[in-house]
Amino acid sequence: MKILAQSDRALFYWMFNLMAKRDCGWIKWVSKTGDGQLYVVLGALLWWLEPEHGALFLSSGLLAYTLEIPVYLILKRALKRKRPCDCANNFNAHITPSDKFSLPSGHTAAAFLMASLVSAFYPNLLIFAYFWASCIGLSRVLLGVHYPGDIVAGAALGMSIALISLSIF
Template identity: 45%
Template sequence: MLLKRLEQWDHSFFCRLFSRSTSRQMFISSYWLSKTADGPLYLVLAVLLVCFEVLAATDFSLLLLAAFAIELPLYLTLKNSIKRARPADTLTAFICAHITPSDRFSLPSGHTAGAFVVATAVALYFPLFLPLALLWAVSIGMSRIMLGVHFPLDVIAGAVLGTSSCLVAHSLFN
């Protein structure tokens, strides 16, 4: 009963948010924002920090590597074990996703997990930039909902997975 109510909330909240994504401007901003959470940009960030000899850049980069080494296998295991259908497959009468997702299943959101790995690492090594990193990570999760490829609980699960993976990696270093 509780799981059914949670699923109903998740679908209802998704529909309310997704209904606001019909404008071209919202699609374009969600699309490009979501692109900033694609994996290659994380490598560029780490390399730039090291090249510019930013204090703690090497430790930050190593933390990212370790955190992603934890997060990625967990993400793949969860996604392929849970096999939660994406919104467009579940709510076919109501929505059509704005983009084609990179894989078949929805839970957890990999873009959100990756964004929260980075935001957590920023919090640990560059705390002054935490508000900006957190805003970016939350916006990544919202963009995935607005694009129609994730439910809110997928995004929450991604945030928990990314944050936890980074904290575990950090505790292993210290």
């Protein structure tokens, strides 16, 4: 575990340093697309405009996020992994994190959950959906608020919860 944690930190610093002295406006924008509002709008639009799968998409999405949020919060509070911006001296993240723990990444969990749902209902959007979710995860590392391992854990959480929701529906 120690070697894994050291590798995770080393990869984080390498990735973060790529953006250390650059304008991160576009990365912040990508990250913001994972804040949650887009999921609500997408679900509502599909429910309203797409008669074949829209209502089922919205229902499975509501169930999935109802399951994901408490699991995510329980894991964060149980694991209590400090964020990279809270572990190093003279280190400033490009954004202020919403809470103090980093594992798992909530933005990444939610994005991969949505990508999994979109892919299940609209398979022709699979590549786009997972690319977008991956960009959200990557943005969280580049902005300095998550380690790469947090992103992997968030992606696994999101996809797992999506599978549970889809199996119920």
